[in-house]
Amino acid sequence: MKRRFLYTIIAICLICSFFSCGQNDLLTNANDVSYVIFDKDMTTDTTAISFKFYDEGEDAKIALGVKVYGKLQENDLTFSLGFDPVRTTLPESQFELPEKCVIKAGELKGEIIITLKNYDILKENTKLLALKVNEEGEVREGTAKYTRAIISVTDRIFKPVWWSVGNIGNIDDRFNIAETYYLGVYSDTKYLMFLDELKKDDIVFDGKDMNILRKYSLRLKNTLKNINGDKPKDKWLRDENGVIIEVPIAG
Structure with missing residues (x-):
């Protein structure tokens, strides 16, 4: 009795598998569509x-x-x-x-x-x-x-995905590489300035090439140094939120 029941279960599984494959083939193997x-x-x-x-x-x-x-x-x-x-x-x-x-x-x-x-x-x-x-x-x-x-x-500025998602670290402690090592905390003003640095060389950055991120983060850091000059830190350039614009990249 147990053996007959087992055979019945196997037969049902084979039939289900057959119909499932048949449905998939309608999409993947049709030779006229x-x-x-x-x-x-x-x-x-x-x-x-x-x-x-x-x-x-x-x-x-x-x-x-x-x-x-x-x-x-x-x-x-x-x-x-x-x-x-x-x-x-x-x-x-x-x-x-x-x-x-x-x-x-x-x-x-x-x-x-x-x-x-x-x-x-x-x-x-x-x-x-x-x-x-x-x-x-x-x-x-x-x-x-x-x-x-x-x-x-x-026609508004928005924080890009590459500056938002956790893309480095372990499963339980993910963080964003652009924020941590290159550009720092996001602001619209900082992002627009970063885009200006890219435009000088007609570069479009999609978040993939870390060499581009490093190069133009450094460019932005140098631009900020030139803007701030010898001013005391409380007079440094600020973003739309009144926060001093800083770029943490080393170099």
């Missing part, structure tokens, strides 16, 4: 854009990564983008999407460029743009959490 997804998880990764980082009147050109799976790509894959009206709060007049997007034959990844336009409301508010892949011809949306590219847009 191309599933196009964005490379960021929309539930955890939002692309944050501030026009404070651009020149007056300049449009923001944003590159988004896309991937394809399913049908073997023997030819260039052409598809188009739309936007999700439920999630999007940015007016249509403030963004431009490419007429067509292409992933080259034999490639599994591609890049698309969209354009964002500034307007007065962004000085006080943050708006969202949720992009989606249009299902046309052989193209379909893929894995659910990669079916939208979420972009937040504002």
Whole structure:
């Protein structure tokens, strides 16, 4: 009796496994459908854009990564983008999407460029743009959490992720390397000054290259030394909160 019961359980497990694999194959192994997804998880990764980082009147050109799976790509894959009206709060007049997007034959990844336009409301508010892949011809949306590219847009300064998250230390005691070793405590004024140092060399910093962080933190430290000169410390340059701007990097 026990053996018969065990066989029954095994049979049920095999059947469940079969149907589960069958459902997965609908997405991963279909040879007549191309599933196009964005490379960021929309539930955890939002692309944050501030026009404070651009020149007056300049449009923001944003590159988004896309991937394809399913049908073997023997030819260039052409598809188009739309936007999700439920999630999007940015007016249509403030963004431009490419007429067509292409992933080259034999490639599994591609890049698309969209354009964002500034307007007065962004000085006080943050708006969202949720992009989606249009299902046309052989193209379909893929894995659910990669079916939208979420972009937040504002004309205000904000603390970047690379200056916020705990990215060094052990599991129980994480701290931020930019704050601890390079730039110190965040303020809008300090960040704008750091961006000015980057702009002098047309450098864009995404938080990954520590050599860039070190080089331009030192530049900022030297700029502050020149501004403060021989003034007593209580007369040193202060941020928007009235706190003296200091940069802890050694050197």
